[in-house]
């Protein structure tokens with residue numbers, strides 16, 4: 001059975017229904033049983049203007065990254081789509097509106113710039129939609145009809161997802177969309193009868209258990225809901241805002257509240273306050289907001305108050321690249337803050353982990369009484385994957401707090417220096433267990449004390465409990481066939497999908513290459529990382545930042561200098577870039 | 592003249608020869624080839640062999656796509672010109688794009704011709720001009736075991752050979768004006784008839800086709816003034832007419848083709864026609880001739896390019912006399928035997 005691995009792009013101007021069309025492609029192909037990874041991009045500043053592009057990688061096998069090239073471009077706007085031509089594969093196909101309302105200059109025309117190896121399919125989207133429904137509103141759907149006909153996508157898949165999407169908007173709207181889709185479908189089927197490329201049909205994919213399209217941000221929002229979030233405090237910032245929007249929509253119905261604060265300092269302060277009082281709370285931000293939170297995060301560390309803080313990384317320092325992706329807040333997440341203020345930092349690498357790690361972060365924060373930082377990035381937050389809807393188990397949702405034993409009433413030592421460093425924590429209102437949560441260094445009984453002995457002891461306690469936390473933190477996952485390896489790649493976060501694919505490409509060639517995924521950034525599993533490194537001649541650490549921040553953190557565990565592959569283009573790593581590096585390392589090893 | 596942007600409509604031998612001559616002579620010119628077929632330049636004379644399974648599709652292609660890149664020739668495939676405005680020097684494409692030109696070479700070749708009395712049956716007949724036509728034939732011939740050929744132009748003979756080689760039965764109705772614009776004479780007609788019969792083709796003599804009906808998905812019923820038969824497919828082979836309908840209201844003089852002088856100039860400055868679509872004035876004959884044939888098309892393409900750049904070359908290849916095709920003498924001289 002031929003394998004399918006096809007990237008489809010929809011490109012248009014804001015207002016063309018580009019994002020909606022791309023979303024329907026994802027939904028329909030997912031319904032058909034394909035793996036789908038989608039990522040939309042739109043211009044930096046405000047979403048309402050300019051070019052919109054959706055990219056969907058559709059495969060018969062599992063997919064973990066975007067591909068380098070696009071195979072099918074559905075253009076809803078000639079001028080905007082011209083910019084996509086350099087990304088088209090050699091034997092790609094372009095669908096475009098062949099009967100626009102006005103004449104086009106050569107400089108505006110897409111057909112004028114596509115390479116001759118690209119198959120052009122002119123379909124009069126606007127005309128077909130208007131003829132079928134009396135309005136051109138469905139022209140994006142006519143385009144999808146053409147796409148389905150040309151590439152062997154069952155029209156029923158589209159009809160079902162169109163119905164699902166537009167049903168609530170009334171019969172008329174639904175009809176316009178369905179009819180427009182059908183018009184495009186029949187037109188292309190007939191007009192291009194001798195040029196059809198039924199690649200999707202040929203894959204004979206069988207639909208498995210029902211999957212949903214979920215973005216990283218939606219998965220995080222849903223996880224927070226499922227984990228019993230009571231309060232969300234936040235201040236909008238790209239790319240974290242959708243989490244707040246999601247929760248604003250669904251949290252109130254569950255008895256919770258979303259509060260927009262005056263800034264990020266207030267947000268994290270309120271989260272600490274809520275957790276202090278025993279309620280699950282969270283905030284989500286990005287680099288600039290995270291920087292503002294630093295002082296209060298260290299307060300959480302010092303006073304041992306739980307908090308869940310999501311840092312959705314974007315590019316560059318300061319305002320930087322608001323709508324681009326980067327993994328450059330690792331140092332800030334792990335070390336950002338004065339005074340030995342270690343905290344837990346975890347980083348999901350895909351949408352499913354966005355869900356499970358967020359659920360887990362509440363328990364971790366409660367159990368280890370420290371802020372937990374979940375590090376995601378623009379690419380992970382905004383990409384959509386089709387996943388079986390994740391459901392947190394009761395065990396994963398239970399209260400992680402360790403409450404003091406009744407018998408200690410009256411003799412309660414809030415910061416008791418236990419073997420694990422974790423001391424039972426009381427909540428306000430528990431009679432006989434009151435204490436002052438202070439940011440000053442303090443004794444076991446929470447009294448301010450700056451003596452060398454106390455500071456040494458309590459600093460040790462706060463660090464010790466993090467080492468204990470390792471047993472609850474997700475362990476590194478090794479993707480290897482065992483045995484000695486020439487190159488071992490270590491990665492984290494959204495980059496890992498690309499790493500995995502590059503490793504698969506290398507393995508297909510019989511090369512001894514493997515990958516290790518690290519999701520617990522701090523504390524990290526030293527033993528497991530070392531044991532992987534020992535098997536590898538070269539260690540390559542691949543990440544989207546300038547210096548190699550993970551490499552700085554764990555590189556010393558290897559017996560020789562680790563090799564770094566870094567990229568700060570604002571776009572995700574392509575598997576082929578990583579593959580080339582592997583190839584170069586292997587060649588260097590041979591010579 | 593230094594033509595800044597030369598647009599060439601067509602992607603056959605005339606167009607390609609024109610493009611490469613332009614590139615050689617005018618290294619700085621911007622050259623665009625526009626072709627409605629979505630495929631690169633191929634050899635039509637190999638289409639019968641493709642049908643016979645003797646060559647593969649790859650064997651048909653002339654230049655790889657890199658050739659155009661290397662020569663900085665923009666190749667726009669699968670894009671049709673629907674109008675040309677000579678007042679503004681603009682070509683209008685089917686998808687409503689306007690392309691401006693400083694020089695234009697029209698090399699749109701021909702399209703299958705169906706004589707008027709048969710036009711009512713057009714839907715039931717297949718022709719053979721493009722690769723896409725050949726693919727339709729190839730597919731059809733997988734299912735059917737007989738073919739009726741009506742007409743008798745030059746391509747019909749190599750096509751007949753191809754069909755016979757596949758073990759199919761061939762019926763033939765020879766038509767007097769198959770060699771349009773040259774007429775079949777009695778002598779030639781009987782000669783061709785004889786050759787065909789020798790090969791096992793059943794030549795049907797009739798004056799008129801009365802009825803054609805679809806009998807089933809893969810058979811057509813034919814009734815002539817003398818006979819009734821059922822065949823798998825019908826092919827119409829009456830030569831080609833210049834494919835210039837899109838220029839009908841452009842102001843160009845069009846008779847049997849685009850009327851050009853011996854230098855291939857049309858009445859508009861900087862606008863030339865070459866290949867099967869041109870009707871060329873021949874000073875020695877003191878008449879116009881319509882070119883047909885591969886090599887001839889290439890020659891005209893080259894001449895048009897040179898003259899567009901200021902040359903004064905005459906397209907004097909002329910009807911040179913009798914030509915042998917498949918052992919049959921044909922009074923059409925521009926056809927090249929491959």
Ligand SMILES: Cc1cc2nc3c(=O)[nH]c(=O)nc-3n(C[C@H](O)[C@H](O)[C@H](O)COP(=O)(O)OP(=O)(O)OC[C@H]3O[C@@H](n4cnc5c(N)ncnc54)[C@H](O)[C@@H]3O)c2cc1C
Pocket residue numbers: 600601602603604605606625626627628634635636637638639670671672673698699700701719720721746834837865866867868883884885886888925926927928929
């Ligand atoms: C089956 C077959 C067998 C043949 N065998 C022989 C043989 O043995 N010997 C021989 O000498 N000749 C043979 N020929 C004839 C020969 O191929 C033609 O004479 C020659 O191809 C003419 O070249 P041309 O460049 O003028 O036009 P063509 O080759 O017909 O090319 C015309 C081009 O114009 C394009 N075009 C047309 N209209 C438009 C438009 N409006 N917009 C954009 N593009 C347009 C078409 O897509 C095509 O690319 C044969 C032809 C056929 C069909």
